Amino acid sequence: MQTQTEQQAGDTWLAALDAEARALVAAVDAQPDARRMLEGTLDAEGYIHYLVQTYHYARWSTALLSEAGYRLRHLGRHPELAELLIQKGEEERGHDEWLLSDLKNLGCSREQVEAAAKSPAVDAYTGWNFFTSRAGVPTAVLGTSYVLEYLSQTRAGRWAERMQAASAIPNIHKAVTFLRSHGALDGDHVAEMVKILGRLTDPEDQEAILFSARVARSVYPRIFREGGASSRSLAA
Numbered sequence: 213m214q215t216q217t218e219q220q221a222g223d224t225w226l227a228a229l230d231a232e233a234r235a236l237v238a239a240v241d242a243q244p245d246a247r248r249m250l251e252g253t254l255d256a257e258g259y260i261h262y263l264v265q266t267y268h269y270a271r272w273s274t275a276l277l278s279e280a281g282y283r284l285r286h287l288g289r290h291p292e293l294a295e296l297l298i299q300k301g302e303e304e305r306g307h308d309e310w311l312l313s314d315l316k317n318l319g320c321s322r323e324q325v326e327a328a329a330k331s332p333a334v335d336a337y338t339g340w341n342f343f344t345s346r347a348g349v350p351t352a353v354l355g356t357s358y359v360l361e362y363l364s365q366t367r368a369g370r371w372a373e374r375m376q377a378a379s380a381i382p383n384i385h386k387a388v389t390f391l392r393s394h395g396a397l398d399g400d401h402v403a404e405m406v407k408i409l410g411r412l413t414d415p416e417d418q419e420a421i422l423f424s425a426r427v428a429r430s431v432y433p434r435i436f437r438e439g440g441a442s443s444r445s446l447a448a
């Protein structure tokens with residue numbers, strides 16, 4: 213049972229987390245290629261760049277989340293959050309295969325995708341989240357999940373719809389599985405996190421989750437092509 217003061221502190225903290233999520237959406241919308249996705253006008257090269265970079269971080273999602281969950285369980289802290297992390301790790305399983313399949317339908321083989329250069333944003337994202345998952349505060353990765361799933365519920369489905377409607381990319385109808393699926397699923401995932409995180413009162417965990425949300429908000433928007441033109445195309 214929470215006291216009224218704890219309830220108010222929890223609401224303030226959730227509001228701060230939500231502000232990070234909304235700031236991420238704004239920062240992504242300010243990226244030229246993300247704006248083009250929203251307008252449906254993005255070219256194949258820009259979309260491939262986005263999918264390839266997404267693959268290079270999303271392939272680690274199951275490992276990041278479940279390792280954090282098992283470590284938290286082992287530490288005997290926040291059992292509900294440990295289960296949530298493990299569950300989220302399972303939910304992410306196979307999403308990298310959706311990306312590979314979308315990319316294949318755009319003419320990019322698995323070998324090409326694997327060999328493509330990772331952007332500094334992807335390295336920062338995976339480095340930071342593996343650190344918190346394996347050696348930092350294990351609940352922190354929930355901050356990353358929260359802001360990315362919020363972005364996904366707000367933008368992924370719309371990006372897919374607009375790009376399909378404009379049809380600026382050949383074969384786009386067969387290359388939006390990752391976006392469409394996340395647009396459909398992540399609304400529920402965000403609602404579930406709000407419910408569970410609303411019960412968290414430990415200031416150390418709140419701070420760690422919020423800090424990772426800020427890292428994701430700073431780093432993630434840079435996975436798009438710089439200035440909207442590629443210096444790292446697949447062919448390079």
Ligand SMILES: [Fe+2]
Pocket residue numbers: 270303304307394
């Ligand atoms: Fe996913």
Ligand SMILES: [Fe+2]
Pocket residue numbers: 303361397398401
């Ligand atoms: Fe999700």
